[in-house]
Amino acid sequence: AERFLPDPFNGGTMYRSGDLVSWQADGTLRYLGRADQQIKLRGFRIELGEIEARLGECPGVRDAAVIVREDAPGDKRLVAYFTGEIPAIGELHERLQGVLPDYMLPSAYVRLEALPLTANGKLDRRALPQPGSEAVVSRAFEAPQGEVETALAAIWAEVLKVEQVGRHDHFFELGGHSLLAVSLVERMRKAGLAADVRVLFAQPTLAALAAAVGSGREVKVPANRVPHDATRITPEMLSLIDLDQASIDRIVASVPGGAANVQEIYPLAPLQEGILYHHLSAEQGDPYLLQSRLAFDSLERLLNWAAALQQVIDRHDILRTSVVWEGLAEPVQVVWRQADLALSKVTGLGEASVIEQLLARFDARQQRLDLTRAPLLRLVYAEDPRQGEWVALLQFHHLTLDHAAMAVVGEEMQVLLDGRGATLPAAVPYRNYLAQVCLGDDQASHEAFFRAQLGDVEEPTLPFGLADVQGDGGRVEHAALRLPDALAQGLRELARQRGVSVASLVHLAWARVVGVLAGRRDVVFGTVLMGRLQAGEGADRALGMFINTLPLRVDTALPVEQAVRVTHQRLSALLGHEHAPLALAQRCSGVAASAPLFSALLNYRHSAEAARDGEGIWQGVRLLGGEERSNYPLTLSVDDLGEGFSLSVLAAEGLPAAQVGTWMVNTLGQLLQALERAPGQGLDHLPMLDxxxxxxxxxxxxxxxxxxxxxxxxxxxxxxxxxxxxxxxxxxxxxxxxxxxxxxxx
Known part of the structure; x- marks a missing residue:
């Protein structure tokens, strides 16, 4: 009712946009500004009044005004004007860092004796002077101040492997990225320095993070109230979900051993819900049943390896978890107290290509695991007499393990096989993460964010016109390639210079590729988030499904310099909503519910630890490879290997996966070149062809x-x-x- 009003000129309805215009004699409209002072800067809608209000709250400030200045075409910045007495503009900027996101922070502060006024006593924004060089915020080295900054500087130095950290140093300029951010947050937590992790990405300086200590959103995780000797599970025993007795009894009946074997019951995480949906909708097979191929030098070695895996299962609740949905209002996951790994010996195979025969017999495109039976892992093996070894296929479900979790499993198994199991720290319960999602999640905040980001997106972004995002993960083309070393080094150096993550540059290049293949300049694609930044204590070493897929929007018509900043800021803002359901994000767009918002995906992963060769990970064990699958018609996975990068493209059958990978490499090279030589060039002018x-x-x-x-x-x-x-x-x-x-x- 507020925005959609009767049209007195043409009938029907008109929309009140908030823009001030004058209607010229020739019928054109002349733009005069905003009625509500709302502006759009680097892709974000900003209320200037909100910045002015926060500035006016700073000690010593009497009156304040904020405007957008455009010193060169496309180069807009926020400039703050104020009256009063303050020691330095750095202090003003620092105080605002604790209460405003980075994209709302002024880049310059001008002190005036009085704000200029019009004849009728209102602020004359046109009379505000151009800021001089002394008004611009700069980042010279300054030693940390106070106990919090000093403690944080020591943690930063340890995590980022640098000798000295100043209070204005920038996390990404020092080589930080999202995986290091998880480690940083965990070390801060152990030091008693809790902060909202969004501050690190939105305002990535030491001083800003220190100012935000104590403003974290973590919830207190309620204790598990199911007693170890329970003979019946009742509603009051469940601290993370509300269920009636009939539902609980139905769930318990699905577990061998009944209530005595039930450790806890709680809901599914957002991405788990989506994975279960695809599992149920697949006509055959399972797009999220993954597998690793291994070879052992003896049967004894294989059995010892399986015993170590069983010990990891015994340690971690998520590996003893099943999923129940039939007859329930919503699906739940059930933690068993005891769950044994399914270990099957296969005989009767021919001597030729034994591992290929195993793959054919246990093809995930044809078979599936029973999700109601824990653990959601299976090890099948057979003798390969020609090679003098035993080969095995480890199948595991994505419902319980993500990429980072698999790396932790491998590390723990190595410790156990070395006989050092007593040195392993206590396992981190997956329920810690579920508590953050269930009890600390703010659906209203998620909805407001995605409506602002996607509300005016009315058409999906569909490379090659493909809209099926509910495939079974089969019948795909796969291509793998590696970035040239010179290009990899150039991207890292450029990211440090610009104060952004390499992931931001990769997302920007992928937006260009997807935009070309979809014929769109306003591009939306899915990005996979780690989900561990706000997952609670111990999230850096916890097992489980933490990742989530959410939409990222990129305007490829922007100049590349501006596009880099906007993409980094949008990725940073997205992290604050890493637990939001994808379905909610899509509902906030203007795309019809019957159509997908996007059909291309980017998964940027930090895989330095997993990049070691298969030889030598475990003595006497070789990794023969694994299999990646995706229900999206076009998926790019980028593995950050610490120095280099590898790319993996999954494309629907008939699409040129190898060609897409080549286009991506070319686009990254063109982006690097443009940022070095022509930063004002439009992103959509970058050729992706060699x-x-x-x-x-x-x-x-x-x-x-x-x-x-x-x-x-x-x-x-x-x-x-x-x-x-x-x-x-x-x-x-x-x-x-x-x-x-x-x-x-x-």
């Missing part, structure tokens, strides 16, 4: 058109010659079908 491919599209395809009769369209021509090139032609040349056809026919 020189040879560009010549083929521009010269080769054009040369072929002379053999086609008048009237044949370029669309049909390219589709016939190279279907995957069609979207590239449109995106690279930025011409409509009609314009392309006219040129070809000429």
């Amino acid at each position: 020189d040879e491919a560009l010549r083929q599209v521009v010269e080769g395809f054009n040369a072929t058109t002379v053999n086609y009769p008048q009237g044949h369209t370029v669309h049909a021509l390219v589709e016939a010659q190279a279907p995957e090139a069609l979207a590239v032609v449109q995106g690279e040349v930025s011409l409509s079908h009609g314009e392309l056809n006219q040129r070809a026919n000429r």
Whole structure:
């Protein structure tokens, strides 16, 4: 009712946008500003009045005003003006860091004797002077001040492996990234320094993080009230979920041993709900049943390895967890007190390609695990007499393990196989994370955030026009490649110079590739978040499914310099909502509920520890590889190996997975070059084709058109010659079908 009003001119309804305009004699509208002082800067909607209010609360400030200045086309910045007495602008900036996100912080502060006023006594914003160099916030080295900053500096130095940290030093400029942030938050927690992790990404200086200590959102995790000797589970025993007695009895009946074997019952995490949905909707097989292939030098070695895995299962609640949904209002996960690994010997196989025969017999595209039986792991093995070894297939379900958790499993097994099991720390319960999600989650905040980010997105982003995001993960093309060392080093150095993460640069390049393949400049794709930044105590070493997939929006029409900042800021803001359900985010967009918001995915992973060769991880054991699957038609996984990067592309059958990987590498190179030489260049002008491919599209395809009769369209021509090139032609040349056809026919 407030925004949609009757249209007195044309009938129907009109929308009150908040823009101030004057209607000119020639029928055009002249923009005068905003009625409510709301502006859009670097992709964020900002209320200038909110910044002014926070500035006015600072000691010594009497009057305050904030405006947006555009010193060069596309280069906008916030400038604050104030009256009163303060020691230095650095102090003002520091105080605002504790109460405002980074994108709302002014870059310059100007002190005036009085704010300029119009004839009727209102603020004259046009009369506010240009800020001088002394008004600009700079980051010179300054030693940490006070106990909190000093303690934080020591933690930063240890985590980032640097000798000295100043109070204005920047986390990402010192080489920080999201995985190190998890370690940092955990070490802060152990030192009694709890803070909202969003501050680290939104305002990544030591002083800002120190100022926010004590403002964390972590909830107190209630104790598990199920007694060890329970003969019946009752509603009051469950601290993380409300269930009636009939539902509890139905759940307990699904567990061997009954109530005596039930440790706890609680709901599913957001991404677990999505995984279960895909499991239930798959006609056969399971897109989230993953597997690793291994070879052992003896049967004894294999059995010892399986025994170590059983010890890890005994340690961690999530590995003793099943899922129950039938007859319940919502699915739940049930922690068993005892769950034994399914270990099966397979006989009757031929001597040739034993591991391939195992893969065929236990193909996840055809078979599935029973999710109601814990643990959600299975080890099948057979003798390979030709190789003189035993080969095995370890199948595990994504419901209980993510990429980071698998790395922890491998580390713990190594310790156990070495006979050092007594040195392992106490296992971190998965319930700690569920408590943060169930009790500390703010659905209203999530909804407000995603409505602001996605509310005006009315069309999905669909590379190659593919909209099926509920596939079974089968029938995919896979391609793997590695970034050239020089490009990898260049990206790392550039990220440090710009004060952003390398992940931000990768997301930006992927947005360009996806935008070309989808024919869109306003691009939305899914990004996989670690989910551990706000997962509670011990999240850095906990097992379980923590990751979540959420949409990231990138405007590829922006200049590359600005696009880098905006992408980094949006990724940072997204981290504050890492536990929000994807379904909620999609509902906040303007895309019809029947269509997906996006059909391309990016999974940026820090895999330095997992990058070691299969040889030598465990003595006498070789890793023969694994299998990645995705229900999205186009998925890019980027493994950050500490120095280099590897890329893995999964594409629906018939799509050029290897070509997509090559396009991504080319785009990263073009992005690096543009940021070094032409930062004002538009992102959508970066070619993602290498020189040879560009010549083929521009010269080769054009040369072929002379053999086609008048009237044949370029669309049909390219589709016939190279279907995957069609979207590239449109995106690279930025011409409509009609314009392309006219040129070809000429």
